[in-house]
Amino acid sequence: xxxxxxxxxxxxxxxxxxxxxxxxxxxxxxxxxxxxxxxxxxxxxxxxxxxxxxxxxxxxxxxxxxxxxxxxxxxxxxxxxxxxxxxxxxxxxxxxxxxxxxxxxxxxxxxxxxxxxxxxxxxxxxxxxxxxxxxxxxxxxxxxxxxxxxxxxxxxxxxxxxxxxxxxxxxxxxxxxxxxxxxxxxxxxxxxxxxxxxxxxxxxxxxxxxxxxxxxxxxxxxxxxxxxxxxxxxxxxxxxxxxxxxxxxxxxxxxxxxxxxxxxxxxxxxxxxxxxxxxxxxxxxxxxxxxxxxxxxxxxxxxxxxxxxxxxxxxxxxxxxxxxxxxxxxxxxxxxxxxxxxxxxxxxxxxxxxxxxxxxxxxxxxxxxxxxxxxxxxxxxxxxxxxxxxxxxxxxxxxxxxxxxxxxxxxxxxxxxxxxxxxxxxxxxxxxxxxxxxxxxxx
Amino acid sequence: xxxxxxxxxxxxxxxxxxxxxxxxxxxxxxxxxxxxxxxxxxxxxxxxxxxxxxxxxxxxxxxxxxxxxxxxxxxxxxxxxxxxxxxxxxxxxxxxxxxxxxxxxxxxxxxxxxxxxxxxxxxxxxxxxxxxxxxxxxxxxxxxxxxxxxxxxxxxxxxxxxxxxxxxxxxxxxxxxxxxxxxxxxxxxxxxxxxxxxxxxxxxxxxxxxxxxxxxxxxxxxxxxxxxxxxxxxxxxxxxxxxxxxxxxxxxxxxxxxxxxxxxxxxxxxxxxxxxxxxxxxxxxxxxxxxxxxxxxxxxxxxxxxxxxxxxxxxxxxxxxxxxxxxxxxxxxxxxxxxxxxxxxxxxxxxxxxxxxxxxxxxxxxxxxxxxxxxxxxxxxxx
Numbered sequence: 062x063x064x065x066x067x068x069x070x071x072x073x074x075x076x077x078x079x080x081x082x083x084x085x086x087x088x089x090x091x092x093x094x095x096x097x098x099x100x101x102x103x104x105x106x107x108x109x110x111x112x113x114x115x116x117x118x119x120x121x122x123x124x125x126x127x128x129x130x131x132x133x134x135x136x137x138x139x140x141x142x143x144x145x146x147x148x149x150x151x152x153x154x155x156x157x158x159x160x161x162x163x164x165x166x167x168x169x170x171x172x173x174x175x176x177x178x179x180x181x182x183x184x185x186x187x188x189x190x191x192x193x194x195x196x197x198x199x200x201x202x203x204x205x206x207x208x209x210x211x212x213x214x215x216x217x218x219x220x221x222x223x224x225x226x227x228x229x230x231x232x233x234x235x236x237x238x239x240x241x242x243x244x245x246x247x248x249x250x251x252x253x254x255x256x257x258x259x260x261x262x263x264x265x266x267x268x269x270x271x272x273x274x275x276x277x278x279x280x281x282x283x284x285x286x287x288x289x290x291x292x293x294x295x296x297x298x299x300x301x302x303x304x305x306x307x308x309x310x311x312x313x314x315x316x317x318x319x320x321x322x323x324x325x326x327x328x329x330x331x332x333x334x335x336x337x338x339x340x341x342x343x344x345x346x347x348x349x350x351x352x353x354x355x356x357x358x359x360x361x362x363x364x365x366x367x368x369x370x371x372x373x374x375x376x377x378x379x380x381x382x383x384x385x386x387x388x389x390x391x392x393x394x395x396x397x398x399x400x401x402x403x404x405x406x407x408x409x410x411x412x413x414x415x416x417x418x419x420x421x422x423x424x425x426x427x428x429x430x431x432x433x434x435x436x437x438x439x440x441x442x443x444x445x446x447x448x449x450x451x452x453x454x455x456x457x458x459x460x461x462x463x464x465x466x467x468x469x470x471x472x473x474x475x476x477x478x479x480x481x482x483x484x485x486x487x488x489x490x491x492x493x494x495x496x497x498x499x500x501x502x503x504x
Numbered sequence: 505x506x507x508x509x510x511x512x513x514x515x516x517x518x519x520x521x522x523x524x525x526x527x528x529x530x531x532x533x534x535x536x537x538x539x540x541x542x543x544x545x546x547x548x549x550x551x552x553x554x555x556x557x558x559x560x561x562x563x564x565x566x567x568x569x570x571x572x573x574x575x576x577x578x579x580x581x582x583x584x585x586x587x588x589x590x591x592x593x594x595x596x597x598x599x600x601x602x603x604x605x606x607x608x609x610x611x612x613x614x615x616x617x618x619x620x621x622x623x624x625x626x627x628x629x630x631x632x633x634x635x636x637x638x639x640x641x642x643x644x645x646x647x648x649x650x651x652x653x654x655x656x657x658x659x660x661x662x663x664x665x666x667x668x669x670x671x672x673x674x675x676x677x678x679x680x681x682x683x684x685x686x687x688x689x690x691x692x693x694x695x696x697x698x699x700x701x702x703x704x705x706x707x708x709x710x711x712x713x714x715x716x717x718x719x720x721x722x723x724x725x726x727x728x729x730x731x732x733x734x735x736x737x738x739x740x741x742x743x744x745x746x747x748x749x750x751x752x753x754x755x756x757x758x759x760x761x762x763x764x765x766x767x768x769x770x771x772x773x774x775x776x777x778x779x780x781x782x783x784x785x786x787x788x789x790x791x792x793x794x795x796x797x798x799x800x801x802x803x804x805x806x807x808x809x810x811x812x813x814x815x816x817x818x819x820x821x822x823x824x825x826x827x828x829x830x831x832x833x834x835x836x837x838x839x840x841x842x843x844x845x846x847x848x849x850x851x852x853x854x855x856x857x858x859x860x861x862x863x864x865x866x867x868x869x870x871x872x873x874x875x876x877x878x879x880x881x882x883x884x885x886x887x
């Protein structure tokens with residue numbers, strides 16, 4: 062079993078055995094929060110930058126601007142992001158609409174090249190003072206008819222009322238798509254920050270059925286992005302992307318199908334069969350793919366043996382599903398880091414409760430996690446950056462949001478990455494502090 | 505005023521400044537904010553964050569709490585966490601939305617203190633000012649709340665506190681140690697350094713010092729409070745180069761003897777025609793400009809893009825906070841000493857001598873920040 066090495070403070074990490082954990086909130090804690098130094102998850106700047114050739118403008122107080130500007134600076138993209146600083150006088154005088162129009166105009170006027178699109182991020186302040194954003198966008202569209210303006214939001218204070226800023230951003234990213242004539246042989250994958258592996262059964266099924274695949278992560282120009290409106294079908298695979306699919310279905314009549322990332326063979330097969338049905342192609346037999354996944358898992362197990370495994374919720378939106386898969390293949394899953402559990406994972410939670418009740422669920426944001434030592438005795442294999450940080454291991458799979466791995470092929474790849482991580486140490490301290498894994502970083 | 509920054513970055517905010525100032529003292533800082541301030545501070549503004557156990561947390565404010573004004577929840581959550589972690593003090597810091605709804609942080613702090621018995625104070629940070637404001641608020645609170653009048657027997661000899669020391673201005677490159685070493689090497693006993701490498705107990709004893717060395721504008725409010733409460737004068741400046749360090753030392757002795765405060769790099773002389781500018785926090789930029797002139801005879805103007813009052817500005821220096829103003833100021837200089845992220849607003853053909861500053865470029869050039877107290881002459885060679 063994984064044991065935390067205790068320091069002088071004697072404070073225990075915030076963990077509960079899955080047998081005692083409540084679903085979906087194992088900790089019943091909504092107090093102060095700690096922010097671990099793991100930064101690989103993409104934020105709203107990284108996502109906005111996916112829109113090719115677009116310029117991003119953030120309109121917020123200095124304290125809120127700091128993080129977004131530094132994100133752009135570190136990804137060597139400072140030329141694509143500008144800011145408008147909201148100050149006390151703007152709040153008191155109520156001139157925030159004018160500030161936005163004048164500020165955005167000033168920025169556009171100074172850019173070396175006029176961008177085809179500008180994403181404007183308003184903040185919590187705008188919502189609290191009742192800023193008339195409609196007037197702002199109307200005015201800007203009148204002033205710059207050849208620029209598409211997209212409304213985006215950095216309002217974390219609203220994160221528990223409706224969509225989170227991350228869900229909202231993924232929805233707004235596609236808001237500049239305008240209705241086009243459908244190309245019946247085209248399919249979109251939307252809402253992902255990672256390119257879905259070409260070798261995955263999902264992408265193979267699309268290509269081999271004669272469909273072209275569009276994904277914003279593959280777009281090089283704004284024109285290519287606009288062509289995504291030609292696909293009659295949008296696929297989402299992550300819960301965080303779901304709202305984007307729903308919005309496009311409503312607005313552009315693109316059919317939306319949610320094929321959630323899963324580590325259950327049945328779940329994967331159901332998803333693929335569902336897609337076959339939508340694409341009007343016969344269901345495929347995946348027994349060879351399953352056999353290959355099994356082979357990869359057994360091979361990894363031989364290498365990893367009984368080394369404790371820790372998984373966190375940033376590595377994959379389905380940490381319990383992954384834990385279950387690994388337990389079913391005799392891996393020594395010891396710990397899962399997640400502050401709350403997704404409703405989609407209830408079945409996996411109940412399975413773990415019955416079959417592996419000793420596995421610990423640990424919080425990532427509980428203040429105790431700040432002072433409890435982030436070291437464990439013996440070697441640990443972590444899947445995800447937060448798991449690596451909290452267990453203090455250098456043997457970890459560096460991935461976020463499933464890492465683009467999907468289906469049986471994704472399981473095979475992940476098993477390979479686990480074996481590699483077990484055999485080869487990484488510089489955890491350096492790697493996990495880089496923002497937006499895969500975005501490019503000058504650090 | 506358009507308040508735009510098209511090409512350059514933005515400075516760390518007051519919330520980061522306050523947390524950075526208190527980081528090593530065993531207290532608990534609570535940012536009353538939804539989420540963004542915390543990750544910004546932990547990622548870009550606090551190079552000590554990884555693996556350390558300093559207690560800086562966020563309240564996770566939501567829209568409904570802000571609208572309904574649920575301060576009791578905040579008080580209870582802070583008290584609950586404090587009970588588990590036993591901090592030496594609690595600082596509760598504001599952010600934009602609490603400012604807008606008029607959150608009374610001193611009152612909340614009083615409630616927390618009543619509930620926990622732990623000394624608590626509220627800081628009216630709001631994310632709309634620079635880190636220097638936050639450092640000033642935090643250190644002033646320490647000066648008012650913790651520093652005790654010394655026993656007569658505790659005073660004696662030439663002794664000093666260093667005030668204004670945070671990684672935001674001084675990185676983790678050994679500057680803190682070098683400044684202490686410079687003082688002790690010149691026969692000045694260091695009572696405390698606010699606040700790197702000192703404990704809260706050291707801070708408590710600060711009034712024993714005969715003089716305060718203020719090394720950042722973030723230390724000014726505390727220095728003024730210590731002057732007012734305990735009569736300890738201050739000297740502002742950083743020991744850069746032999747000549748300026750010699751003047752600084754002399755000013756420390758004078759101030760200690762006379763009780764009068766001195767801004768060492770402000771000479772009262774008129775401005776000289778300069779083709780070089782130093783951009784940055786006023787005490788650091790002022791000290792550097794003075795030291796360069798003293799060593800080479802080459803004058804340099806100071807451009808301050810941050811808060812500072814007139815008494816701390818050398819002759820010919822310019823306060824310019826807007827991007828357009830800064831670009832205009834830099835227009836006629838051949839050489840600019842500044843953080844590398846000022847490059848886009850430097851005139852064409854101008855030589856930028858990079859002097860990275862964590863409060864501006866964060867961790868981007870962290871490994872290249874010179875310790876100007878120890879390595880001034882290597883830096884001088886690059887100019």
